[in-house]
Amino acid sequence: MERIDGFFREGAQRIVISGSPGVGKTALAVYWSHRVGERFPDGSLFANLRGYDPSGDPARPADLLDAFLRALGVPPSIIPDSLEARAALFRSRLAEKRVLLMLDNAASAEQVRPLLPSSPGCLVVVTSRNQLSGLVAMEGASRLSLEPLTSPESQLLLRRMIGGERAEREPAALAELARSCAYLPLALRIAAERVSRRPHLELADLVTELAAESSRLDLLATGDDVEPTAVRAVFSWSYRALAPEAARVFRLLGLHAGTEISASAAAALAGTSSTSRADIARLLASLVNVHLLEELAPARYRFHDLLRVYASNLVTELEPELERRAAGQRGLAWYLHTARAANLAITPAWHELALEGAPPLDPTTFPDRDSALAWCHTEHGNIVAATRQAREWGMFAFAWKLPIVFWDYFHLTKSWAPWLASHREGLAAARELGDRHAEAWLLYNIGHALYDLHRHRDARDHFTQSLNLRRDRGDNLGEAWSTYSLGLVDQAQGETNDAVARYRRAKRYFDQVGDSLGRALCMTALGDAYREQGCHDEAIDQLRHGLDLFRALGHSHGEGYVMDKLAVAFHEAGHLADAHDHYQEALELHRRSGNQQGEASGLNGLGQLLDATGDHMAARSMWRDALMILDHLGDPRAADVRQCLARTRGAS
Known part of the structure; x- marks a missing residue:
């Protein structure tokens, strides 16, 4: 502690704490960082670089920079693709700021170097088993080689x-x-x-x-x-010294791909009908009591990295391959079925999907949307890890279905990074499996993420690929969905007539197969396109039909979506009182369904209406609230709201 304090007093901007496994590098770094945290008023950033992860998959600097930039409020739509450009943007965002960065478990200087800010007010603390001599020699880092205790x-x-x-x-x-x-x-x-x-x-x-x-x-x-x-x-x-049951659970935890695990997921790995929740809690508690496992929160656990390696080695040495695969399948099936249950609680299913693996012995259920959303917030990192693991194990059906059943959460919360990461893993698995149906579905879902991010050319490419695959297979329903989504891209790019033609074509398919959700979305899209063409009566009529269908489905997310479109149509048609009422109702629906992007859209619309009627102060208040949400989401629509605020600056 005295040595690190000395580095800090001398103005060090990079501190490396190196040492052998288990010597206490992370504990020391975290403890010291907490002591000096108040000296960095602009906040702190932490990342586990997984330099010695048993999966052999250390964190990629480009992915870490993406996470850091989002944490700093950078909209995902303007985060560049290349490592060099991300590093440059990261340095510019930290210029003149005082931020503490802790980079844990670094593998090499090359892994760390792109993550270093140039601001003299920032401090980087790195831990590694490696001496990281390159950072000392080239970056002027101060190094403490942490020795074992005396x-x-x-x-x-x-x-x-x-x-x-x-x-x-x-x-x-x-x-x-x-x-x-x-x-x-x-x-x-x-x-x-x-x-x-x-x-x-x-x-x-x-x-x-x-x-x-x-x-x-x-x-x-x-x-x-x-x-x-x-x-x-x-x-x-x-x-x-462990009881046989506890020893088996410890070994099987070595199969878990994520950095944390819940008691329910551990029970799924164990997979015995006699292992109730109370039993698994007792076994996990026995591991915590002897310091072989760490409890982060009630019923949530983590290994020290060395213990994770040890458990991974044990399960390979002591469990037959058939049992390892069976346990792995149980764990993946638990995530698949539980993710499906959570996403059904968030929004009605878009399509039925046959799930892999037997239902878990002790399935997790969700009494309400809030509990389902909380589970998804906690587990989305594990879903990405499980998808990657399923692909590596050759369990390709799990790998493509896991991201698809999680799509409702990704779509609602606009969690674009895990959305794209999981779906790209799933897409690779579908192609290895040769499943064209799965490939088309994943291409379609990826297209929607790109559409949300205003990457319309890339979205069109993915929707077109999905359309061609579905058409080749004679999948009329899938073709209808891809056609509808290509219409969204047409409309976004100003090709409204082409969009109308696609919406009508897709609606005919949905009418033929009786898909009410598809019909509701097509009616809403047609109504919005008619509005852009200046046909307000036709627009309002179509949108009302869409609203009736969403209400019949009990689909509050869709109901709020079409209510927003109706409000805009009434506004442009000059029916301001109707527009105001529909905006207010849309806001209530968005908030009830947890649709933050929709809430921002409703606030923006209300701002436009209030501005048009001369109430500029109230309009600016709406826009500020909308901007706060859009910035939090990293939504590219934030730029439009900023322009509105800039345009009305000084207006009373």
Whole structure:
């Protein structure tokens, strides 16, 4: 702590904390960062660079920069694609700011370098097993090579955990126990917990047990082992003391792809009918109690990276391949079925989808939309990881269906980064599987993300590919959806006549197959296109038909969407009172359904109406609220609202 404080006082802008696995790099960096956090009024950014993740997939600097830029309020639509351009934009956004960045578990200087700001007011703290000499030599970083604790320090830590009286009785055994743990804090804490649970045994006997375990592992060690022998010995010593059920759960957790896991997902991996929620909670608690697992929040857990590697190795060594695959399928099936249940609670299903895998033994249910949304907020990172894992395991049907069942959440919350990442993984899986139906569906969903981001040329390309695939397969319903969406692109690019022709063609398909949702969307789109052509009576008539269909479906999201379009049509037709009422009703529907983008649209529309009637102050208030939402979403429509505010600046 004194050394790092010294670096800070001397004006260091980059600090590297290096050291062996389990030595406490992250704990030290986090503790110190919290102490100085108030010195950085513009905030802090944290990222796990996953440099030594057992998946072998370290975080990519371009992805980290994308996340940082979004956290800094940069709209996704203006985040460039190349690493170099993102790094430049990141540096410009941090210019003149005081921000603390913590980059944990870096693999190399090359991984870190694009993430470094140029502002002298920013501080970067990096942890790594690597010395990162390139950052010291080329970037002027100050480095602290964190050594294991000294023998007296290690003994003090053990004494505090196992009790001073017991430690004083056997000082030689205490010193030997500290040495056997290589003086590493992680190993010391796990060993101390193991000792404290056996108060009837002499320390010397327990040290002898640990020494025997270390000797056994020395015989099995290979040059590829990641953990130091002492750490592996402590892990193994504690692991072998677990009850068989707890040991099995620990091993199976090594199959989980994400960085965190819930108790319900762990139960799915375990997969035995006797494992109730109370049972799995008890088993996970036993792992937490011996420091083999960390509880982040109630019923939510995380491994230390070394323990994750250890569990991953154990499950490969001790579980037959058929059981590993069965457990993996159970975990993926749990995510697939639970994601489907959550998204059904958020919005009605757009289409039925046959799900892979047997329903989970203890399925998660959602009593309301809020609980479903909360689950999706927490789990969307795991959904992306599970999609990638399913593809790597060759379980391609899981890989393409997981992103599709999560689409309602992505679409509602405009979570474009995980939306695109998961769907692109799913698309690759569908192509490896040779499933043209799945490929067309994923291309279509990707197209909608690109359309939302105003990348209309790319959206058209994806919609056209999906249309061609569906047409080749004779999928009339799919063809109708792709045709409708190409109409949206036409309209966005000012080709309103072409859009009307597509909407009419798609509606004929939807009429033939009796798809009420498709009909409702086509009627809404036609009404909006008629409005753009100046045919307000026809527009209002079509939009009212669309509204009736959405109401019959109980689709509040769609109801709010068409209500917005009706308000605009009434406004342009000069029916201002009707326009005001419809905007207000649309706002209420958007808020009820959790549609933030729709809420911003309603606020913007009300602002336009109030501005037109001369109430400029009220209009600006609406626009400010809309802009706050759009900036939070990173929605490109924020630029239009900014123009409205700029145009009316100074108006009273």
